Amino acid sequence: MELTNSYKTLHVKTEGKTAWVSLNRPESLNALNKELMSELLDVLKEISRNADLQIVVLKGEGKGFCSGGDIKAMLTMSGEEEFKTFMKVIKELSTTLYAMPKITISAIHGAAAGLGLSLALACDVLIAEEQSKLAMNFIGIGLVPDGGGHFLMQERVGSHKAMHAIWRGDVMNAHEAHSFGLIDRVTAEGRAVAEAEAYVSRFSSSPLKAMLETKAILRSSRLKELEETLEMEEESQWRMRQTDDHLEGINAFVEKRKPAFKGQ
Template sequence: MEKQYETLKVDVQGNTVWLTFNRPESLNALNLQLMTDLQDALNEIKRDSDLQVLVLRGEGKGFCSGGDIKGMLKMNGEEDFQHFMKVINDLSVTLYTMPKITVSAIHGAAAGLGLSLALSTDVIFAEEQSKLAMNFIGIGLVPDGGGHFFMQERLGTQKALHTIWRGEILNGHEAYSMGLIDKVTAEGRVTEEAEAFVQTINHSPVKAMMESKTILRGSRKAQLEEILEMEKEAQWRMRQTNDHMEGIQAFAEKRKPVFRGN
C-alpha cells in the first residue's frame, strides 16, 4: 500500500498493516474525511492477498473519541445525514466481514462510534486505564455503527441494553470483566501486546482461522445490515427530539444535560 492519507497513517510490516487514526487534536474524532479515508484504505487492504492481519489504533492521547460532533452540527438536512450514515454503515460491514484477522489496540478513549468500530474487529486489546463508553445516551441518541449488534454479540441482549442505557465510562478491567474486550494490558503496553499477537498469528494456520471467521461472520452479516438500517432510522428520529438538542447544548456548554423525555 503506497497511498497516503491526511487523516490516517498506514504502516505495512510484512503481512500486517497498522492503520492509525491521525486526528490527535480532536482525540481522533470521526469526521467525514477520516471515515472516507478509512473506507478507502480498508478496500485496498481487502484486495491485497499478502496482508493477513489488520491492526487499528489511535495517534496521540486516545484511540477514538467517537463521531465528530462539530462536524455533525454542520450537516444540512436529511440528505447530508443519509450520506453520513451510509459511510458509517459501510465501514461497519467492511470491518466486520474483512477477510483478514482484525485487531483493535485501544489506549485512552474509545467512545461512541469509535467503540462501535473497535467492536467490529475480531480481537480487542485495551490498556487498563482506557475509557470505553457507548455513550450516545448522553446526547439523547442511540448507538450507531452497529453498536447495538456488536454489544449484543459480546454481552447478550439484557447486558447490552442496560450498558447502552447507562452510557457509563468503563476502564479496561471493567470492560474485560463484562466480556466487552478480549484482553487488558498495562498502561503504555497495548502496541506491544498487539505486536506479540501478530507474531502468534504468523505461526498459526491463518487460512483455517479465516475460514471459521468467514462462516461465523457470513451467517450474521444480514442481521448486522438490518440493525444498521434500524439504527439509521432511529438516529434520524432522535435528532428531532428536544432531549437531543439539550444534550448537544449541554455538551457545548460543558454542563450536565437536563433531559425531559421528549
C-alpha cells in the same frame, strides 16, 4: 501490492503480513468526521483486496483511540440528505471491518467512545490499556448507538446486558470492560501496541488460512443481521436528532455542563 499512503487523516504502514492503520486526528482525539471515515473505508477495502496481507491492527495517534463521531461536524450537518450520506459511510465502514477477510485487532488506549467503540467492537480482537475509557455513550446526547453498536454489543455480552449498558452510557476501564465481556485482553498503560505485536507474532505462526475460513463462516451467518441493525439505527438516529433531548444534549456538551433531559 503496496498500500496507498497518501492519507490526510491516517497513518498506514505494512510489516510482512500485517497492515498497521492509525487514526490520525490527535487534535480532536481522533473524532470521526466524514474525511477520516471515508479514508478509513478506502484503506480497509484496499487491504481486503491485498492477498499479501492477512492481519490488520487499528489504533489511534495521540492521547486516545477514538472519541467517537465529530460533534462539530454534526452541528454543521444540514438536512436529511447529508445525514443519509454520512450514515451510508458509517454503515459501509462497519460491515467492511466486521466481514473483511483478515484477522483484525484493535489496540486501544485512552478513550474509545461512541462510534469509536463501535468500530473497535467490529474487530476480531480487542486489546485495551487498563486505564482506557470505553463507553457506548450516545445516550449522553440523546441518541442511540450507530455503526452497528447495538448488534456488536449484543454479540459480545447478550441483549439484556447490552441494553442496560447503552441506557446508562457506562464508562468502563479495561478491567471493567473485560469482566463485562466486552474486550479480550487488558494490558498495562503504554503497552497496547506491544500486546498487538505479540498477537501479530502469534497469528503469523498460526494456520491463518484456516482461522480466516472460520471467521468467514461465523461472520457470514451474522452479516445480514448486522446490515439490518445498521438500517434500524439510521432510522432511529434520524428520529432522535429531531428531539428536544438531543438538542439539550448537544448544547450541554458544547457548554460543558450536565444535560437536563425531559424525555421529549
